[in-house]
Amino acid sequence: xxxxxxxxxxxxxxxxxxxxxxxxxxxxxxxxxxxxxxxxxxxxxxxxxxxxxxxxxxxxxxxxxxxxxxxxxxxxxxxxxxxxxxxxxxxxxxxxxxxxxxxxxxxxxxxxxxxxxxxxxxxxxxxxxxxxxxxxxxxxxxxxxxxxxxxxxxxxxxxxxxxxxxxxxxxxxxxxxxxxxxxxxxxxxxxxxxxxxxxxxxxxxxxxxxxxxxxxxxxxxxxxxxxxxxxxxxxxxxxxxxxxxxxxxxxxxxxxxxxxxxxxxxxxxxxxxxxxxxxxxxxxxxxxxxxxxxxxxxxxxxxxxxxxxxxxxxxxxxxxxxxxxxxxxxxxxxxxxxxxxxxxxxxxxxxxxxxxxxxxxxxxxxxxxxxxxxxxxxxxxxxxxxxxxxxxxxxxxxxxxxxxxxxxxxxxxxxxxxxxxxxxxxxxxxxxxxxxxxxxxxxxxxxxxxxxxxxxxxxxxxxxxxxxxxxxxxxxxxxxxxxxxxxxxxxxxxxxxxxxxxxxxxxxxxxxxxxxxxxxxxxxxxxxxxxxxxxxxxxxxxxxxxxxxxxxxxxxxxxxxxxxxxxxxxxxxxxxxxxxxxxxxxxxxxxxxxxxxxxxxxxxxxxxxxxxxxxxxxxxxxxxxxxxxxxxxxxxxxxxxxxxxxxxxxxxxxxxxxxxxxxxxxxxxxxx
Numbered sequence: 001x002x003x004x005x006x007x008x009x010x011x012x013x014x015x016x017x018x019x020x021x022x023x024x025x026x027x028x029x030x031x032x033x034x035x036x037x038x039x040x041x042x043x044x045x046x047x048x049x050x051x052x053x054x055x056x057x058x059x060x061x062x063x064x065x066x067x068x069x070x071x072x073x074x075x076x077x078x079x080x081x082x083x084x085x086x087x088x089x090x091x092x093x094x095x096x097x098x099x100x101x102x103x104x105x106x107x108x109x110x111x112x113x114x115x116x117x118x119x120x121x122x123x124x125x126x127x128x129x130x131x132x133x134x135x136x137x138x139x140x141x142x143x144x145x146x147x148x149x150x151x152x153x154x155x156x157x158x159x160x161x162x163x164x165x166x167x168x169x170x171x172x173x174x175x176x177x178x179x180x181x182x183x184x185x186x187x188x189x190x191x192x193x194x195x196x197x198x199x200x201x202x203x204x205x206x207x208x209x210x211x212x213x214x215x216x217x218x219x220x221x222x223x224x225x226x227x228x229x230x231x232x233x234x235x236x237x238x239x240x241x242x243x244x245x246x247x248x249x250x251x252x253x254x255x256x257x258x259x260x261x262x263x264x265x266x267x268x269x270x271x272x273x274x275x276x277x278x279x280x281x282x283x284x285x286x287x288x289x290x291x292x293x294x295x296x297x298x299x300x301x302x303x304x305x306x307x308x309x310x311x312x313x314x315x316x317x318x319x320x321x322x323x324x325x326x327x328x329x330x331x332x333x334x335x336x337x338x339x340x341x342x343x344x345x346x347x348x349x350x351x352x353x354x355x356x357x358x359x360x361x362x363x364x365x366x367x368x369x370x371x372x373x374x375x376x377x378x379x380x381x382x383x384x385x386x387x388x389x390x391x392x393x394x395x396x397x398x399x400x401x402x403x404x405x406x407x408x409x410x411x412x413x414x415x416x417x418x419x420x421x422x423x424x425x426x427x428x429x430x431x432x433x434x435x436x437x438x439x440x441x442x443x444x445x446x447x448x449x450x451x452x453x454x455x456x457x458x459x460x461x462x463x464x465x466x467x468x469x470x471x472x473x474x475x476x477x478x479x480x481x482x483x484x485x486x487x488x489x490x491x492x493x494x495x496x497x498x499x500x501x502x503x504x505x506x507x508x509x510x511x512x513x514x515x516x517x518x519x520x521x522x523x524x525x526x527x528x529x530x531x532x533x534x535x536x537x538x539x540x541x542x543x544x545x546x547x548x549x550x551x552x553x554x555x556x557x558x559x560x561x562x563x564x565x566x567x568x569x570x571x572x573x574x575x576x577x578x579x580x581x582x583x584x585x586x587x588x589x590x591x592x593x594x595x596x597x598x599x600x601x602x603x604x605x606x607x608x609x610x611x612x613x614x615x616x617x618x619x620x621x622x623x624x625x626x627x628x629x630x631x632x633x634x635x636x637x638x639x640x641x642x643x644x645x646x647x648x649x650x651x652x653x654x655x656x657x658x659x660x661x662x663x664x665x666x667x668x669x670x671x672x
Contacts, residue, residue, distance in 0.1 A: 026097050026120045027084050029131040033118075034080045034101065042066045050121045050132040057135075069140060072152060073311055074108040082118075095122045096134075108152070108283075109309040109324035116142050141323055147316045154285060157305030159253065160331030162265060162295060164340040165366075165559055170265050171296065174254035176383070177228050177247040179239055183212055184219040186244035193242045200238055201226045202386040222246060227383045229254075253289065253296075253382050257340060259375035260347035263403040264338070264506075266294020267378035283307060292381075294403075295334070295557075298506060305331035335559040337366035345666055346371045346640070349659040355644035356404035357660075358536040362544040362631055362639040364563040365553040370506070370537070372404040408509045408533035409643055412610030412653075413472045413594075414627045415528035417580050418542060419480055420465060422492030424576045428483040431579050434462030435476055442475045444482070444519060451520055453478045453527075459592075469583035470593045472609060474527040481526025486516045489525070493532075495571045496542050497552065503567060504537065505557040511538045528610060540641040541567070543629055546581045547636045549574040581633055584608055588630070597654065598630060598661045603668045605661075606633040609653045626653035628660045638671040640664070 029048065036044040042063040046054070049062075057065075069075070082101040090097065098117040105112050119134040137144045144150065162171040179201065186193045194212070198205040208225060217223050227250065228235060239245050253268045255261070268289040271279075275290050283306055284290065290304070291297035308328030313321045339359075346357045350373035359369040376393060385393070393400055423429030443452040455474045459467060468476035481489050490513055494500065498511045514531020516522045524530035534542075537555065544553040545568070552568035572580075584606040587593045594609040607630030614623045626647035631639035640660050647655055 024122075024130045026090060026099065026122075026131040027082075029120060030082055030099050030101065030118055030133070033133050034082050037080045038078055040066070040070065040078065045133075048133050050134045051123060052121075053133065053135040062135075066140070069150060073150070075105050077104075077106045079104045096120070097131075107311060107324050109311040109326045112141075112311070112324045114142050114323075141313065143313045143315075143321045143323060145316055149314045151310075151312045151314050151320070153310045153312070154287075155308030155310070155328040156288070157307050157328050158330040159268070159289070159305065160299075160303040160333045162299075162303070162334045162336065164336055164338045164343075165368075166340070167335075168340045169256055170261055170336070170338070170340065171253060171255055173251055175230060175249050176252035176254070177230050177236070178224045178250045179226050179228055179245065179247050180222050180224040181212060181244045182220065182222055182246060183217065183244065189243055193244060196242055197225065197239070197245060200235060201228070202389055222248060224248070227252060229379050229383065255378040255382070257344065258379065259377055260344045260371070261338075261340075262294070262375045262378045262381075263372040263405065264294055264343070264370045265378065266296035266298075267292055267381040268296050269382060269384070289382075293378075295336075295506065299334050302334060303331040305329050337361075337368065337557055337559050337561075338370070339368045339670075341670070342638075342663070342667055343369040343371060345369075345663050346642075347373060347375070349642075349663055350644070352398075353644050354398055354404070354646060355642065355656075356536050357640060357642040358405055358540045359638060359640045359663075360540050360544075360555060362540075362547045362553065362636050365541075365544070365556045365565060366559075366563065367504075367537075367555055367557050368638065370405050372402070372406075374398050374400045376400045404643075405536050406506070406508055408511055408535045408538075409625060410528060410612035410614065411532065411534045411539060412528040412612035412625065412627055413474070413477075414539060414608045414610035414629050414641070415526075415532065415534070416469060416472065416477045416610075417546065417584060417608055418493065418496050419477050419489075419526045420469065420583070421545070421572045421576055421580050422489065422495070423480045423484055424465075424579060425492065425572050426484055426488050428488070429465065429480050431465035431583075434464040435468075435479060436462045437473070437475050437479075442478070444523075448520060453523060457592075465579070466583045466586055469580075469608070470586045470590055472587075472594045477527040478523035479526075481522050482519060484526075486522055489522060490516065495568065496545070497538060497568060498532075498534075502535075502538055502541065502555065504555050506537075508535050508537045511535060528612060536641045536643055539627075539629060540639055543631070543639060543641070545571050546577045546584070547631065547633070547639075548577075550577045581606055585633060594653070595628065595630070595657050598628075598657050598664075600661065600665055600668065603664065604632060604634055605630045605664065607631065607660075609657060611647070611653045621648075624648040624652065626650075626656040628653060628656040630660055630664070632664075632671075635672060638664070638667065 033045060033048045046059045046062045080103050097120050100117050102115045120131045121134050122129060123132050137146050159173055163169050194208050195205050198208045211225055212223055255265060269292045271284050271288050271290045276284055291300040306329040309326045310322060311324040342359055346369050352374050355373050357371045360367050440458055441452040441454050453475050457471055463473050463476050493513050498513050502508050511534040521530045525532045541555050550570050550572040551566045552571055554565040554567035588595045588598045588605045588607055595607050598605050610627035612625045623646050625643055625645050627643045629641040642656050642660050644656050
């Protein structure tokens with residue numbers, strides 16, 4: 001046993017001795033270093049540096065420098081490679097050796113590639129000899145000297161313009177004023193100037209003072225405070241009258257149509273931390289703007305363009321070396337089908353009332369105007385609201401930030417052409433048959449309890465389809481819905497696009513059928529009450545079926561989109577479309593028609609009025625919304641749908657009829 005033990009110990013000694021005397025290989029050492037590098041394990045990379053390299057840079061600085069460079073330059077897909085030269089023999093007696101390696105990576109400015117030589121030195125470490133990397137700054141980038149600086153320059157992309165169908169500008173990059181102060185020019189009146197300046201800019205004096213007293217401020221330098229519109233001459237005169245208050249011209253987004261197109265065009269604002277997080281892979285920086293509302297947001301990808309980026313090295317001798325460059329790509333312009341003149345006319349017609357309107361070419365599907373009222377100033381929104389101003393707007397009971405053309409509302413009687421068309425299609429309604437309805441109220445019987453459908457007038461005779469449409473007979477269309485039944489009524493509305501996304505660039509809420517669980521709800525829905533809701537965009541779009549031989553035209557918003565695309569083909573027959581249109585002509589042109597006031601000499605209209613009652617029971621008084629949809633059946637180039645809230649004390653739907661009619665009068669020569 002003793003001899004066996006001695007022999008085993010001897011073998012173990014020889015193995016250990018052999019391991020200690022094994023030749024170390026610089027190629028293996030470099031491969032190990034590169035493995036750490038590809039993993040961005042900078043701590044382990046540092047362990048393999050030579051003594052001289054470690055004396056030149058601490059581990060903390062080494063790790064921090066790599067991390068900062070790779071983060072600042074957005075380095076990804078790092079790939080460092082080294083290929084052994086099988087034909088080259090390593091001289092075991094050499095103390096220094098150069099081995100080539102290649103580097104490839106993506107950056108904010110595109111791909112960076114280089115080849116370089118790593119110098120390895122043989123040194124004693126922990127009682128054994130090994131190879132170590134004789135690192136210097138050229139390993140980061142070959143052009144980077146010890147005292148050189150890496151530069152990162154961004155060239156902002158020009159945001160694309162938004163223009164109307166004729167080229168009139170709706171959003172562009174113009175000049176705005178950066179208001180600021182030169183502290184030493186305020187003299188002895190600094191406190192008074194700060195107070196007056198804060199008041200004029202809707203800021204607190206503390207905000208202004210804090211900005212002026214920031215650490216970086218020099219007394220003789222301009223200190224920016226707030227951006228304002230160059231069009232506000234009254235404000236500018238008061239600002240420039242203050243000692244030390246000056247302005248600088250800067251570029252900013254300008255909206256010439258102002259409030260008239262604010263909900264449609266929207267506005268931009270400087271990106272926030274949330275914006276950067278949501279769009280972290282899309283090339284935004286802290287100084288960029290991003291679409292916050294409307295088409296500025298919808299077309300953000302198209303409008304924003306791509307910033308140019310140059311990564312370079314500023315050499316100690318003052319020269320510059322470019323190591324990667326991505327050219328700037330300006331954003332694309334967007335030309336809309338919108339007619340700015342019509343847009344502004346409709347906005348003026350709404351006159352600050354809570355309401356909305358949509359105008360389309362019912363044959364081509366081109367959207368000519370989309371208006372929401374009341375509105376806000378997109379120029380002010382882009383420059384940035386003060387906290388007090390934002391709170392005032394958000395708490396305004398008229399909700400100026402609410403985009404009403406995007407939302408749905410009870411349609412009231414403007415749904416009757418659709419209900420009638422569905423009944424005619426299903427054969428449950430005959431245009432020549434008259435319903436023998438007497439009085440102003442009707443209920444089906446005991447199952448309805450005390451509930452009754454009410455109509456505005458009793459013509460004193462049986463009511464056929466044309467007369468029912470003319471006088472907007474709620475009872476007739478309630479019975480029409482009941483004759484259809486839930487399934488056919490629901491299917492018919494869905495054929496007209498209810499509960500379906502409208503294929504439209506601007507996101508619009510889906511029109512809803514709602515609950516039809518009882519006969520009362522079904523009857524009420526037939527004349528636009530119940531739970532049924534529509535947007536003015538869908539309302540205008542649905543009416544195109546009566547103009548296009550039964551097919552619904554797809555609404556478009558960009559001028560280069562294909563025109564006259566069919567969204568819903570043959571929803572109804574050509575004969576039914578003609579029948580409904582004939583009835584809507586009588587609404588305007590026949591004595592007793594609810595839109596008799598919409599007649600225009602030499603410019604015929606067809607249309608339908610509506611009043612939607614917003615109340616919980618038939619006995620209470622509540623808000624009423626007025627609606628009107630109209631178009632010229634002989635030359636259908638313009639169709640307008642409008643809704644105004646709270647018309648119960650303004651003459652009901654008459655106020656809407658007047659405003660739509662005035663718009664047609666003002667624009668009839670332009671849409672002949």
